[in-house]
Amino acid sequence: MNNEHPINIPEPRMERYNPHAIEKKWQTAWEQSGLYRFNEDAPGEKFYALTMFPYPSGNLHIGHWYANVAPDARARWLRMRGYNVLFPMGFDAFGLPAENAAIKNRTNPATWTYANIERMTGQFQAMGTMIDWSRQFATCDPEYYRWNQWFFIEFYKRGLAYKKGGLVNWCPKDQTVLANEQVVNGHCERCGTAVEKRNLSQWYMKITDYADELLDFSDTDMPEKVRLMQTNWIGKSVGAEVTFDTPAGPETVFTTRPDTLMGATFMVLAPEHAKVAQLTTDEQRAEVEAYVAAAGRKTDVERQQEGEKTGVFTGSYATHPITGHQLPIWVADYVLVTYGTGSIMAVPAHDDRDFAFARKFGLDVVEVIRAEGAEPMAEDATEPYTGEGVIVNSGEFDGLSGGKASIAGIVEQLEARGIAKAKTTYRLRDWLFARQRYWGTPIPFVHCPEHGAQPVPEDQLPVRLPENVEFTPTGQSPLKLDTEWLKTTCPVCGGEAERDTDTMDTFVDSSWYMYRYLSPDYHEGPFDPAKDPMMPVDLYTGGIEHAILHLLYSRFWIKVMRDMGLTKHSEPFAHLRNQGMILGEDGEKMSKSRGNVVDPDDLVREYGADTVRTYLMFIAPWELGGPWDPQGINGPAKWLSRVWTLFTDDKVTGPAETVSEADLRFAVHSTLKKVTGDFERLSFNTIVASLMELTNTLVKAKRAPVFGTPAWDEALDIFNRLLAPVVPHIAEEIWAARGQEGSVHTAAWPAVDEQAATRDTVTMGVQVSGKVRGQVTISKSATQDEAMAAAKENADVARFIEGKQIVKEIYVPGRIINIVVK
Secondary structure (H helix, E strand, O other): OOOOOOOOOOOOOOOOOOHHHHHHHHHHHHHHHOOOOOOOOOOOOEEEEEEOOOOOOOOOOHHHHHHHHHHHHHHHHHHHOOOEEEOOOOEOOOOHHHHHHHHHHOOOHHHHHHHHHHHHHHHHHHOOOOOOHHHOOEOOOHHHHHHHHHHHHHHHHOOOEEEEEEEEEEEOOOOEEEOHHHEEOOEEOOOOOEOEEEEEEEEEEOHHHHHHHHOOOOOOEOOHHHHHHHHHHHOOEEEEEEEEEOOOOOEEEEEOOHHHHHHOOEEEEOOOOOOHHHHOOOOOHHHHHHHHHHHOOOOHHHHHOOOOOOOEEEEEEEEOOOOOOEEEEEEOOOOOOOOOOOEEEEOHHHOHHHHHHHHHHOOOOOOOEEOOOOOOOOOOOOOOOOOOEEEOOOHHHOOOEEOHHHHHHHHHHHHHOOOEEEEEEOOOOOEEOEEOOOOOOEOOEEEEOOOEEEEOOHHHOOOOOOOOOOOOOOOOOHHHOOHHHHEEEOOOOOOEEEEOOOEEOHHHOOOOHHHHOOOOOOOOOOOOHHHHHHOOEOEEEEOHHHOOOHHHHHHHHHHHHHHOOOOOOOOOEOEEEEOOEEEOOOOOOOOOOOOOOOOHHHHHHHHOHHHHHHHHHHOOOOOOEEEOOOOOOHHHHHHHHHHHHHHHOOOOOOOOOOOOHHHHHHHHHHHHHHHHHHHHHOOHHHHHHHHHHHHHHHHHHOOOOOOOOHHHHHHHHHHHHHHOOOOHHHHHHHHHHOOOOOOHHHOOOOOOOOOOOOOOEEEEEEEEOOEEEEEEEEEOOOOHHHHHHHHHHOHHHHHHHOOOOEEEEEEEOOOEEEEEEO
């Protein structure tokens, strides 16, 4: 390994472990020597490790530590394994919190943001990470968001960015629209305010063009839960569109079960459906209009929740395309205008929601699917049948198998008759991209009275945010009020024009940022194309809460970059792993209102960074997380004090031990083998447990004859290296104190001696007449006579064979020792 970094600092040996005396010293030394600066020309296979960057709120909380210290340990381990590791960090800096803080504190969001970045960078450094800070950037840097604007224009040219009017999610508190993914249970995911529906003209990104490709995960290794969440969010449904005649003209509905067409007994329209007004009769108009108004005050999530169904009859009827029966047309809010065509054919016998609606309003229920061998559905049935079976009461389709087996054939027949056509729909909607806020990337368009919306010429990018703006109490974007910034000229005719006053959704900032780390100072494009071989990110880590926001948007963005010829890759990350969450001591999510927040700065001041790192890796399986135990950190603190004493105290005290050279080498190399495998598996809590167990063995060995032998020296050297990824400061101090050259963090990871890591003995249970009575440790190559002799000498076994006749002795090496007596 490369040990050229001259960072050893001679210090007087300390009697007791004092983390505060060594941690800042080594952090400064590492920074000054450039120890962690990624060198593309350095030897070793390249490895790109990346943890999701934080929002610059001003303080790193314990969750940031939990998300970062374990991946940092693994990146360090990979470097010691010989990989040339890139491990960068930046800040996801645009967004509402900075704008709201600016309004509250009467300051500029940029001032607030950059001050927070400076503080949080120092906190990251106190964590003792191997982050390459030379590549740091913030997404609010004009040189960064310039490329957001460049991408937007390029996407527009490809037909992927467009503007249209329609119903959008509106947060009345934050005064901005939200994408569907940013609405959680009907509320703004940022501030928790109930979301309203408004009809506005907005910019969108055509993510739906990539829906099928986003369902293909073959080029990325993601946890099954993330794949499932994205798959469900995209919501691909294969079925058919069926056309019904209505007084307002033909109405097409989408169904995934065209095999149940003959069971349709009524039609339901979403309240926002364009034909509602036309289909409503004069007698029903007042009731329908009142219902539509009430539905507009509900969110899509509220309308989809379980509960009593509501609806109103329009007074009109649709004609069944096969039977000619007249089906009443209803308006009900459980149907959404954003899914399918905004209308459904209701088959109450075989759909839960339709059944509940039919029973409430006394509508017909016609069975058309029956389970094999079942009796006909009773007239007073209390639930629908939603499984597969045999088609009944359906004329020419009777006797066919209902479900997937018959759908294709039925659709083919219906298509031939002009009644239906095969159709695939998606739950995924285009990404609502614009926000009516200040602190974000300005949309790079101007609006000309003569030429309409026109992109800003590339040589005029970036369109910078104005710095001296006034925030109004209403929350209205100050960009609309800044006339000096607003007024510009049309790039086509040179006449007067106005800038677009919307800014981009901040998820654009994180959609491609992993590329910018490759060449953060590159000015000819979003990144240097010569660096593309570094992609995709080899290991990307972060919270699962981003599964259908950042992670889905990023996958879409990189696929478009590929189609633009900017990258050869289809996915932003080769492997994704999610950490769990550290909860409060009360088992609840940490929050100031609950009073259960743990401040890592306080912990570092009391225990030191290495102790905090250790505890966060030891507290629970990393992918699961768990509640904070304020007493639990004392264990890692005491362990590091024992480690310190092990290396620095030459005095040998305590009772003599019998640890042999073979015992010591077995403990060291078996631990090395296990820790190596655990780093591969990201099993950090078991890594720490193994290191603690090895410490116990080393303490015993120090009181045994093996102390001071070459085996002891080997054990200390390997243990020092094993400590390095987990507790980098104390490991570096010990390395220097032992007189080693360079840094322990560029030393090679030890190689396992497989022979030393394997015991030549085996411990086996001894049975007497089939019941285990004791155990013995014997050579793996022991003969039956040797095994039986050892078994009979065992005091516990001897009690059960004394005075009895041995009738049979059974020995299967490594498995069974059984002495049968009578």
